[in-house]
Amino acid sequence: MENTVAQRIEALSKVQQIDSELDAIRKLRGDLPEEVQDLEDEIVRFETRIDNLNADLGSTEANIEQLKGKIQDFKKRITYLEEQQMNVRNNREFDAINKEMEMLDLDIQVAQKKIRDNEADGKVKRDKIVNTKEALEERRKDLQAKKAELDEIMAESEVDEQKLLKQRDKATKHLDxxxxxxxxxxxxxxxxxxxxxxxxxxxxxxxxxxxxxxxxxxxxxxxxxxxxxxxxxxxxxxEVIEEVEAAPKRRSTRGRKATAKKK
Structure with missing residues (x-):
């Protein structure tokens, strides 16, 4: 059976009354729910940053190992060329081997510089990881404290809130x-x-x-x-507001004059 307009108005008023009571309960929590959410989001960002830094650090360390491997290969080639240089048949072969050895020596110097750059970059990333982990630990402590405070407030009002939510569900059934x-x-x-x-x-x-x-x-x-x-x-x-006349009735001036004559 469809509710009449009066019944729907009554249901709306009931829902508003309940929602106002729920608002009052939730107001007691203040900004704690938002603060908890902000801390949780910040912790996720810190964790993501640490993961990204670790991934970058892994790439840097892999580059260093790759460069070290190349240096070993260059040195092996130089050793081989030094042996070949002892068996050259003419100056042209000697100069060619000598030129290649000089190029390999330059390649070694370039690789060593890249290793130093990567090691410096790795140190920066390790420092960032340490600092981020320290900040993450501080945020986790803050979150734990805020959650404890919020849980305490919610525990005090949970029964009343659940009761009001059930009443609200019942009242909203009368509304389309x-x-x-x-x-x-x-x-x-x-x-x-x-x-x-x-x-x-x-x-x-x-x-x-x-x-x-x-x-x-x-x-x-x-x-x-x-x-x-x-x-x-x-x-x-x-709402009808009845206005009450606050001022007392004034005594008649004629009455006062009559009294004065008798005196």
Missing amino acids: DRLLRSYNKIRENSSNGLAVVSVKRGACGGCFATVPPQRQADIREKKKLIVCEHCGRVLTEV
């Missing part, structure tokens, strides 16, 4: 999906989390814009959903 989506969207765009408000002193309880008398009458009838023309919040009721 489209209306519930609209309600949630208004709440997301609202700074105070209010999507359903009442009319107070002739004004919207959310944005305080004036609500015309005819719209107030429509709100009281509850025959259709009325929203604020300025902020889009749902207006569910019109």
